[in-house]
Amino acid sequence: MKKTLIAAAGIGLLLAATACSSSDTSSSSSATSLTPANRTTVTAPDLSSYPKLPAAPVQESATAACSYPASGQPIKPVTPPSADGVPTAGTATIAMTTSQGPIGLTLNRAEAPCTVNSFVSLARQGYYNDTPCHRLSTSGLYILQCGDPSGSGRGGPGYGYLNEYPSNQFAPSDPAGQQSVVYPRGTIAMANTGQPGSNGSQFFLVYQDSPLPPQYTVFGTIDDAGLATIEKVAAAGDDGSMSAGGGKPNTPVQIQTVTAS
Template sequence: MTRTFRTTLAAAAGLALLLTGCSTDSAEDSTSPTGTSAAGSGQSPEYTGMLPERPSDGDPVSCTYTPDGDSAREVTPPAATDVPAAGIAEATMTTSAGPIGLLLDRAAAPCTVNSFVSLAEQGYFDGTPCHRLVTSPGLQVLQCGDPTGTGTGGPGYGFDTEYPENVYKTGDSQLRQPVVYPRGTIAMANTGQPGSNGSQFFLVYADSQLPPTYTVFGTVDEAGLAVIEEVAAGGDDGSMAAGGGAPNTPVQIESVTVAS
């Protein structure tokens, strides 16, 4: 089977934060990753304002990573077959502000975790900034994953959104309704177009309201959240027209290591 995967005015204004900024991370049509469930199949969950139930562990899947512009750094796309769809991958993001522990959920987003782990192992994130912070009520996130630090960079390939979007039927009106992305969530940025996930991700340090169209692929540990909250307390420079800006306390990713 195939796996494809208002809240406040402040949250709406900050939404552009989560959209990558140019063709290097923008969408081109691509074949959906494959796995155990499909967007557009089955019955959409009842609207509750909360994220739907995450998928259970499943069998390995195949993914599609479609070439998409130039890469911000030279990397090789990840292996696309026999991708694990069960278990948790533990990672540590060492930053200039302190260590941030990540628990990557292979069952919820196998193709996303597969890509993130591949990029981490190739050193793609090393020496890169977390380029944007939003501290608005209803949207409180730190965004990272672009080596250019501009919000426009990507890995030279794109792939489809997974959980929670793939739980809903294609075109479901609920995909335009906000849900709570809980404190501690790790999710992917995208342009709003199919296949536009790349390398940029955001760390949610307080409950935030967004449409369920951003792939949730893990959680941040409490120690890491404390690091992000300290950065957030310093505010941002307000340089982003859609809301937020570069953190006043710079955050540089020194390395991302994944436990074997």
């Protein structure tokens, strides 16, 4: 199925989440494709009117109980992560090698223990190895999206799970939970369809401050070398192939290996 989610009121962006037959998704914005010839004319939008992300939660327990129910067929055979006794403190270090350069990640268990647990499990099973980053957005939202081994934007691991921070800092009835906040440069977050439990394996890397509703789980940060890699890819723009805007990167990005420690 395919979901479209409205992103930032006042910006006029459409966040297209292309879901798989499982609950995994893709996240991207409507965007004018940038080319090396026109990129120097682009001015970043003024986001001063948007609030920041809320403060991260303080975990009340040393461990969390997670849930990863089956959803659709996995693109690669994987075992769902352990759901019990998931640590809620500390970080996981991710070393990602790509065809365009290294991308290092620091995942924060206190922010999103179930998300970090899933990502680390998939990395250790080789799920992300030899997979493309299939979506680039270079206007309004500044993201590179990866995590679908099929490269179609529809692939997932065969299970799903619920949002964590910052979504869990808003009551379901709170309209502020649907109003855009600034996802800062250097953020890694999960893509979803907007439906409960629709996180899977797809994630997006924010290389410039971007407005989004706080409904995409934030679970870590990107290192300077990784941002340089992503910005190099973004400089070449996208192919404009996606109806909501943006498209495949003009400079292909293939994730070669992902290791977790």
